[in-house]
């Protein structure tokens with residue numbers, strides 16, 4: 001069941017209905033400022049299990065607990081006083097902190113870990129649902145496991161269809177990539193996943209933050225820093241390659257070998273048969289990225305190419321997602337393409 005809802009002034013009837021579904025142990029898909037989430041009442045064991053089931057998510061990959069305030073976060077986690085002050089300034093927003101759990105939620109929410117990931121989303125719809133419920137909601141992104149995260153209600157429908165009890169369609173999400181995850185149980189804090197809350201901004205609040213290679217998408221973690229890191233994510237069916245040199249040259253090289261190519265481009269698109277424009281700047285590119293990856297699979301081409309972007313600001317999150325989507329295929333020179341398409 002899908003219902004429309006104004007993202008900025010959520011319809012109270014829709015909010016009440018969503019809370020009712022959650023109270024009964026159902027699951028609700030709703031937008032956040034980052035991507036759509038698939039939510040359950042965080043205290044409902046049945047609801048949380050259903051999230052894993054519907055998404056086909058391995059049970060050892062924990063959920064994020066969404067709260068409306070630092071006070072609510074303190075009901076599920078231990079928040080040290082210095083962190084409390086920081087969270088009061090950065091929440092609501094696209095930043096998830098991994099902290100010590102109080103162990104009050106069903107085990108499956110945290111996959112049995114003694115830590116819990118919490119965030120207050122900066123989106124009126126989930127905030128209103130949490131307030132109506134008077135309790136946190138737990139959930140991952142509302143895509144089928146292994147698919148790009150959903151940034152529209154249509155994406156949720158495409159992946160999960162009628163297995164979701166209620167889909168709240170609040171239009172496209174604002175940022176388009178998942179929240180920044182930072183493990184603040186370590187000193188210095190460790191970036192587990194880059195997102196819209198940039199490292200540059202994080203460091204203003206936390207001082208030095210460690211950025212391990214896995215957070216840049218450069219490696220798959222053997223020993224997972226975040227449990228989710230060991231799973232393949234955001235993988236389109238069509239091979240994708242990140243290009244560090246002139247895009248037009250890359251397209252020519254590939255087409256000369258008889259390959260049908262689609263180009264995901266930022267800013268001006270090169271002359272090519274099939275282009276998927278990502279937008280004029282990196283914020284637009286982040287917002288359109290997952291839809292572009294879904295489009296790529298529908299074009300029926302042999303390969304997609306996408307330009308590398310600078311790993312600064314939101315560019316770090318974009319490169320992390322692109323590296324995962326491309327299965328780490330990166331070409332620094334035309335000759336590198338030979339090894340990739342062989």
Ligand code: TXA
Pocket residue numbers: 032034035036037038061062063064096098110113115116117121139140141142149177178179180181192225226227228229
């Ligand atoms: O923006 C977002 O983060 C969206 C919206 C819906 O809030 N959520 C999201 O969740 O994208 P997703 O699908 O990435 O799943 C939660 C992530 C996983 O990567 C998981 O490994 C990590 O959070 N996580 C959860 N609990 C954790 C913990 N205790 N320690 C480390 N990582 C944890």
Ligand code: MG
Pocket residue numbers: 140141149
């Ligand atoms: Mg996800």
